Amino acid sequence: DNTLFEPYTLGALTLANRIVMAPLTRNRAGAGFVASELAVEYYSQRATAGLIISEGAQISQEGQGYQDTPGIYTQAQIDGWRKVTNAVHAKGGHIFLQLWHVGRVSHVDLQPNAQAPVAPSAIKADTKVYVNNAFVDVSEPRALKLDEIQAIIADFRRAAANAITAGFDGVEVHGANGYLLDQFAKDGSNTRTDAYGGSVEGRARIILEVTAAVAAEVGAQRTGVRISPINSITSTDPQAQFNYIAEKLGEMGIAYLHVVEGGRGGPHEAAAFNYAELRAKFANTYIANNGYNLELATSRFTKGEADLFSFGRPFIANPDLVKRLKTAVPLTEVNPTTIYGGGAEGYTDYPFVASNHG
Numbered sequence: 001d002n003t004l005f006e007p008y009t010l011g012a013l014t015l016a017n018r019i020v021m022a023p024l025t026r027n028r029a030g031a032g033f034v035a036s037e038l039a040v041e042y043y044s045q046r047a048t049a050g051l052i053i054s055e056g057a058q059i060s061q062e063g064q065g066y067q068d069t070p071g072i073y074t075q076a077q078i079d080g081w082r083k084v085t086n087a088v089h090a091k092g093g094h095i096f097l098q099l100w101h102v103g104r105v106s107h108v109d110l111q112p113n114a115q116a117p118v119a120p121s122a123i124k125a126d127t128k129v130y131v132n133n134a135f136v137d138v139s140e141p142r143a144l145k146l147d148e149i150q151a152i153i154a155d156f157r158r159a160a161a162n163a164i165t166a167g168f169d170g171v172e173v174h175g176a177n178g179y180l181l182d183q184f185a186k187d188g189s190n191t192r193t194d195a196y197g198g199s200v201e202g203r204a205r206i207i208l209e210v211t212a213a214v215a216a217e218v219g220a221q222r223t224g225v226r227i228s229p230i231n232s233i234t235s236t237d238p239q240a241q242f243n244y245i246a247e248k249l250g251e252m253g254i255a256y257l258h259v260v261e262g263g264r265g266g267p268h269e270a271a272a273f274n275y276a277e278l279r280a281k282f283a284n285t286y287i288a289n290n291g292y293n294l295e296l297a298t299s300r301f302t303k304g305e306a307d308l309f310s311f312g313r314p315f316i317a318n319p320d321l322v323k324r325l326k327t328a329v330p331l332t333e334v335n336p337t338t339i340y341g342g343g344a345e346g347y348t349d350y351p352f353v354a355s356n357h358g
Ligand SMILES: C=C(C(=O)O)c1ccccc1
Pocket: 025, 056, 066, 176, 177, 264
């Protein structure tokens, strides 16, 4: 098979193609942080993706950083997601849920008892979050105690079990984009001197322990991990840090490593990081992400540099992205004003290619 549109085996799943829908936060969850009814239509519209990875779903109240993002830690949330997975499966699609803990990227208004957001160290992120319908500075975080780290690992494990109960085909541990696990992995945000910091191994410990716990719960073949070696937070030697993480994750036999190449949402730059070296540390499936188009994906695929390619914004505006890429139909541009928050507009109302076309 020499194209992106041939079937691909991922663990026990046969994907119809190598095109993955990347996790996309849309801030449309309803009361109780339950995935909205509209999410049923939104995700099933995009079921022709080889694999859908859902928007980040927080594993606990403490793990939430933005308003109206869905959770995966209550029965009502599980019930809401069940409708989504049923609809995607009814269309022959496959869907993983992204397990999310934001760590320091949060605001006291979202935190239990208005507490400070938690982090590896009490270092405030230089970023804003969408809370109370406005972009506001994040709140000052506090450093986690060792027993709290064990509790968070248990939260990830429980959330993974909930995702399988909700009908997901697997889970993706969110270790990227400046959130909790990424905060531990990078020394720009982790100055701990205990077992969870102070060295390549120490900074990697929590993402490896979380992944081991999740894989023990749902199976290694239904577990993926997302990392972003050089975005969001500075680190001294990202190549050494993430080569080590990739190697240890590879030893666990998990299904895939999903890599944000370059800066999040930025152009796909040939960044100062060797992704081929990283990939060589991980024997299973490598999903390449960030600013791909068909031409770039095809060229890297034919060079054997990645197995699957994930697309974010193109999937927002093109529910039938696979058909458009396969038949060279021009893509609809995303409307940036309706990505975050709102209702059906800019969510479930993007057009499909006319059925008589291609
Ligand atoms: C979960 C996100 C990520 O991984 O970047 C996110 C969160 C808020 C806005 C955009 C993206």
